Amino acid sequence: MAEPLRIALAGLGTVGAGVIRLIEANGALIAGRAGRPLQVVAVSARERNKDRGVDLSPYAWEDDMTAMAARADVDVVVELVGGSDGPALTLARNALGANKALVTANKAMIAHHGLELAGMAEAAGVALKFEAAVAGGIPVIKGLREGTAANAIERVYGILNGTCNYILSTMESTGRDFGEVLKEAQELGYAEADPTFDVEGIDAAHKLSILAAIAFGAQVDFPSVETEGISRLRAADIEQAAALGFVIRLIGIADTETGANGAPTLFQRVCPYLVPHSHPLARVDGATNAVVAEGNYSGRLLFQGAGAGTGPTASAVVADLIDIARGDVGLPFSVPAAQLTPMARADAGHRIARDYLRFMVADRPGVLAEITAAMRDAGVSIESMIQKGRAEEGGAVMVSIVTHEGPEAHVDRAIELLEGSSSLVEPPLVLQLL
Template sequence: MGIVRVYCEDVMSEVLRVGVAGLGTVGAETVRLLRLRREDLARRAGRPIELVAVSARDRSKDRGVDLAGVAWEDDAVALARRDDVDLVCELIGGSEGPARTLVETALSAGKSVVTANKALLAHHGTALAKTAEAGGVTLAYEAAVAGGIPIIRALRQGLVANSIGRVYGILNGTCNYILSAMRDTGRAFDDVLAEAQELGYAEADPSFDVDGIDAAHKLSLLAALVFGREVDFDGVHIEGIRPISPLDIAYAEEFGFRIKLLGIAEEAPEGVRQRVHPCMVRKDAPIAQVEGVFNAVVAEGDAVGTTLFLGRGAGAGPTASAVIGDIVDVAAGRRAPVFGIAAAELRAARPAPMEALEGRYYVRLMVIDRPGVLADVTAILRDEHVSMESMLQQGRDPMEKVPVALTTHEVDEASMRRALDKIARLDAVLEPPAMIRIVEL
């Protein structure tokens, strides 16, 4: 559905009064840019935009921004109840607690909301969209997916003429940095993670990032927007990058691949398959060239073909840039349904099972190097109708474990998993088999 533009001289001449809840790095940068770019934003929006109130837990903290003349609310929810606030900018974070209450209160009070909170929308996006649309206000979330990359606008507006069969991408910069550094240096996951934490790329508790949850939050929003279905975070298959070893990265290079944590949403006969997991992609695939903390999103449309959007997916500047873009849209009267079509028209979520996925696989085994081991492995693969494409074995030491890596031809996931379960029970297999899906992009 295209953009609905409403231009009313009386409304457009009024000041849009903004309240910002949450003054962390993104909130502080949003405040700074709102003030620094005030005149330019007013020209872009066709009306002034004024910061009138903020809320955060600690008034005494120096955040490096000028809050002179701005009201302070200790209670974030009180921000949504202020008569002098037209738009609430929620930058608190979290799927429950103050963030959820603030957004629900603001929307119910007839105030538009701009948020960067992917967790909140992944868990409650459908219900919040219905509340916003019933009240005739905007719920905008460009900053919730891929930071400064304007992918929500692109999918909802620029690519509206397309039927999109698949959307995928690198949706977490922390994981991409870790995998890039592991490949460049040969170091192990834990070592590179510690470095990422020192550099500020990873949190003290990195679980949301490295276990794939952050990427899954974002993917569920992209899938809802692209496929016109209710947000279905629970339907996302999630695997993280902790099991990836330097051996896997080295073997990937030998086979002609690179390893990336991808979020992939695609239509399947059974419904929509949403999955976040490490993937092996060809070295010459455009997304394989995306390194470090960068994000990338690819949409495959029937009219436009393949489009790639690349940029910084996190950080104060990119995220605040997306937040302010949404604020200006609200000020200018540019509105669209939250997930592309009216929330009441979103189809029920229908997740396609991973067991039905068909594709190629990389498998690494750690085995005792003795006669008959590979014969046992290949017999199991044969019995489960898994056809092996290639195999690599480096080194021989009958007293120690040796790695064996192989790739398969296309097979369904259920057969692949049955084969791996049987292989894992062989006496000569010393560790659970490592499996990475090979994705053709």
Template sequence: MTRPLRVGIAGLGTVGASVIRILDRQNEAVAQRGGRPVEVGAISARDRTKDRGFDLSRFTWFDSPVELARSTDVDCVVELVGGADGAALETVRTALSLGKHVVTANKALLAKHGLELARMAEDKGVSLAFEASVAGGIPIIKTLREALSANRISRLYGILNGTCNYILSRMELEGLTFAECLKDAQRLGYAEADPTFDVEGFDTAHKLAILTSLAFGTEIDADAIYVEGISSITPLDLAMAKELGFRIKLLGVAERTKTGIEQRVHPTMVPRTSSIAQVMGVTNAVTIDADAVRELTLIGPGAGGDATASAVVADIADVATGSVQPLFGTPTARLEKAARAPMQRHEGGYYVRLTVHDRPGVAAGVATRMAEADISLESILQKRSEVAATQDPHGRSGAPVSLVLITYAATEASIRSALEKISRDGLIAEPPQVIRIERE
């Protein structure tokens, strides 16, 4: 009889507990796929007394995940501790150094230490599987590493954080402010007590760093990613996007350019007719532009216990087969150090909302500064506030009004230069709002 793959699970939060339940329910199917039985024999977590909905006494308990990794009764360590360093890193390093397979959902760990850990796995001839680290239940890692190996990818972009997508969806559909939606997301458990990592784009950036390496055969370089969050987005921006035929999403974008690989995370206007614009709520989506398949979009649950655990169990089944693949689809020695494309050289369309003083010559002054920077305007709209209109319905009140510009393709540097001069000219009453446009 084939010896079972003996699994140890470090971390019994929502995902870890779901992994055990799925294996209990689907063990026969997993064994058939992997070619041998899978047995969870060891577990580790911070709280031994917590009720997780199943009997803990059937497993060997370890207070330390590192000690679990050292156990001679474990062949494969499932790391669900979380965090880029500390116990998670020590656990994975220990397991790999002892020639044990590792399955992880830890995007922060991989974004920071992925190259080092990939080399360790290669040296020991073991697997380091991480499908669950990006986009939850969407099989984006396997798609990039295996299914699209015959393609040259030019661009990938996606909604990689369900919390941000939920907030933007609620803001648009219900006209709520960012603060109101964030508070509700925290109440529902979609956002953490400290939401900075999600709403300021860092979670998306870690995931994008992993996808970029897979898509372009480059070393992970999270420091090369330009990052903006969604906290500055207002209901007016969402309303204007709708009027102009767009929808605002927080996207992670990686793209080949003439100057190198461009990696950026920021609020983005996408055409309302595009596939990715239809993705609402906590759902994730990734679109890949490649030479053979043209455009491919994968949509599905990006988080949650069962969705993420599904990806973890699929990786465990792959480990059980005994097949070992390069972590990023290419041996680490062949990964290239990608040339960074400076954000200042990014070129595309822009939405620019200026809060200007409602007086003669302001719009002309703004248009002049844009023209001086070689920026062509596709459209220009002025939105007067209800207060200003009430005060002076026929003329100019001098009160601040919104001036919205949509540009044709322009560089980031030219946009920033023009806005700096507009500010120095005293034409605006508040810092400008700038949102990049990503067309299909």
């Protein structure tokens, strides 16, 4: 059999230890498919003596992971440490600078520095692969780069964060509030001790910006993803949505438009959406991820599976290694980095949508009239309006409205007109219907 692909592995946590276990367990099968064995040569993490449930004695230990790129006995560096900058980025730059292929699961790093790293990889003629960075075990990057390569992608969207999906589907099935379910998710290991990246939509925005770059040939533009998380949702919103025939899911959506000057613009948004029961994403429960890609010839494709976890994520990392072992260098974003288009952020104001608006209002006469007047003055047409019960929490009453289809700018205007109103106990929540 041919020479092994020699691997340096940085990071031995959930994903890194999973990669070692997978290569050990399926080594013969992998070698058969790759045409040569995958051989881990060196490993690195912070604490050398931590028990990781894997035997590390066959591998050289490096105290300084950033130095692994300089090893002459290594063909490919695998970065499974995390963080957009810091040692992960130094290692990535060192590896590509030393003409070594790089595999990573680090969505934050690719969202922030993907363009630079892709340029380095192409200049060096080596692979940069990051299948595990988006939707864990689901081969969605491969699906987009290869499976739909013949299509113009019209829209890509999906459930990109398992923690949020677990929280939302549990709120739905138990009727409990966000804080309580988050606490339980943390105890069960579905949510981090600091859940900000997940519940505020940042993690999903990282992944969406990577998908959008591949789908539309755009430069990765994480800062222009419009992002709103799930922490403001109440059990009552979920209940209200259910009564209307919807579930609430955190969805990332990207598409392109033609801007005022005729150049393409990029629309990228992560926020909770009301998803009709009939839509396939409405049936995606628990920590699962799902991505929909709409190609102009393929039609609607749905990729669904485990978006995280040691086994599924390791599976995606090792699939990248197998491609490299087979000699597939490829282009990280499907087209040369220099040809990725810098696209301005699309103006969302003219997009047509139906909205769900939730107001927490003071329990006194005239409040509903004030809200409906603002809607009328902004040109928003109301389809239904529900006031739920009598005042509870600090005298506030929940009023929810579903609008007819109309430009987003009109709803924004209505919210502006209500700004500072003493009738509103907190800022309104605005969600769209998918």
